[in-house]
Amino acid sequence: MDDIVRQAIAKWPHVPDCYGWLGLDARGHWYMRDDATQAQGPFPQSRGSRLQHDKLIEFIQRNYEADAEGRWFFQNGPQRVYVELESTPLVWRFGADGVPVAQNGTRLTGQGQCLVDENGYVYLACSAGLGLVHTLDVPQVADALEQGRWTPESVQSSDLPGRYGFVRSPAQQAAGTPNGAPPKA
Known part of the structure; x- marks a missing residue:
């Protein structure tokens, strides 16, 4: 994780998590999903805009990891942006x-x-x-x-998802919609 991200977490420790705004497709491409895109349906049926900016993609990838529940996220400063997965993390x-x-x-x-x-x-x-x-x-x-x-x-x-402990849709999980992805024991 970048030092600037660690500093932001320390400075603003109670920033709410973000769900549904970022997706990773089966080819390793990142997608930004605004409100309109999310209203059209879940990822990957409604993908959003493919990220093209190399420095932004590198920043996301350096700060990409999983929490204890198997939800993968991008730590964007003090905020966790949970990632919708088309296939795997x-x-x-x-x-x-x-x-x-x-x-x-x-x-x-x-x-x-x-x-x-x-x-x-x-x-x-x-x-x-x-x-x-x-x-x-x-x-x-x-x-x-x-x-x-x-x-x-x-x-x-x-x-x-169950065998390898990852969640394909943290947004569906947060909304209480089952997605068949319990973390492995």
């Missing part, structure tokens, strides 16, 4: 060195676990969290499978 891309790197710069730690859901989507899990493999990087996963680096495990996509 991380989206993996393969770096030039062949190591998966998430949209926020987190590198896959350890061996990792490879999962494939009923739709053929591929996920990697490690201590940093669960992430969907970007569709353009599935060939690198296939190469890793052929090399014996991973043995894929079959999963149901609906089981992922």
Whole structure:
């Protein structure tokens, strides 16, 4: 977390949390969701405006983490802006060195676990969290499978939030709408 963010939290410790205003899609793109967008429906059906400003995206990604309930958020100064997830909290891309790197710069730690859901989507899990493999990087996963680096495990996509302790829609949870995403025990 940036030092300026820590200072803002100390200066204004009781700023209310923000829900529904920020979304992360299955390709690792961030979306700003104003009131009008939110009124049109939940993320990702109603996405909003894709963020394009590199410095803003870098700031979000440096200050992106999960709370104890499995809700991922961006710490914007003293305010937590909870993120609506299309799929998973991380989206993996393969770096030039062949190591998966998430949209926020987190590198896959350890061996990792490879999962494939009923739709053929591929996920990697490690201590940093669960992430969907970007569709353009599935060939690198296939190469890793052929090399014996991973043995894929079959999963149901609906089981992922509970199994890996993340919440796809903190806004729905805050509104009391079940989203099938209890934190893991």
